[in-house]
Amino acid sequence: xxxxxxxxxxxxxxxxxxxxxxxxxxxxxxxxxxxxxxxxxxxxxxxxxxxxxxxxxxxxxxxxxxxxxxxxxxxxxxxxxxxxxxxxxxxxxxxxxxxxxxxxxxxxxxxxxxxxxxxxxxxxxxxxxxxxxxxxxxxxxxxxxxxxxxxxxxxxxxxx
Numbered sequence: 001x002x003x004x005x006x007x008x009x010x011x012x013x014x015x016x017x018x019x020x021x022x023x024x025x026x027x028x029x030x031x032x033x034x035x036x037x038x039x040x041x042x043x044x045x046x047x048x049x050x051x052x053x054x055x056x057x058x059x060x061x062x063x064x065x066x067x068x069x070x071x072x073x074x075x076x077x078x079x080x081x082x083x084x085x086x087x088x089x090x091x092x093x094x095x096x097x098x099x100x101x102x103x104x105x106x107x108x109x110x111x112x113x114x115x116x117x118x119x120x121x122x123x124x125x126x127x128x129x130x131x132x133x134x135x136x137x138x139x140x141x142x143x144x145x146x147x148x149x150x151x152x153x154x155x156x157x158x159x160x
Contacts, residue, residue, distance in 0.1 A: 059091040071099040127155035
């Protein structure tokens with residue numbers, strides 16, 4: 001990794017990020033979870049990581065409209081070759097910084113209970129798992145959270 005830079009997303013970044021999402025998720029169909037509207041309407045709370053101009057990661061988040069102290073991380077991706085190189089940490093820290101500046105004290109996120117890497121990463125970043133009514137292995141989950149059969153692990157990070 002030579003020179004990683006983090007900046008706010010621009011609407012034009014959609015054309016650079018959208019085509020790589022499914023590839024970065026090993027062929028899983030994930031691109032539909034990140035429509036263009038995130039690149040148009042959430043620039044101030046969304047970020048892109050680049051290495052010498054190449055997109056190596058992104059984070060799309062927003063300030064909650066309903067809960068004035070909360071922000072939400074909707075979708076994050078890191079190029080497989082750059083995982084374990086602190087790119088995710090840099091993106092999350094950028095989000096934490098901008099949300100704290102506007103008085104948000106809690107960051108929320110969700111993931112699938114089968115995504116062990118995501119669960120471990122969120123824990124390293126200071127998130128705790130919210131107690132769900134069900135359990136998958138040792139992980140507490142909210143069954144059908146995102147629709148029938150779409151169980152999710154809910155995270156919260158109380159910023160200091």
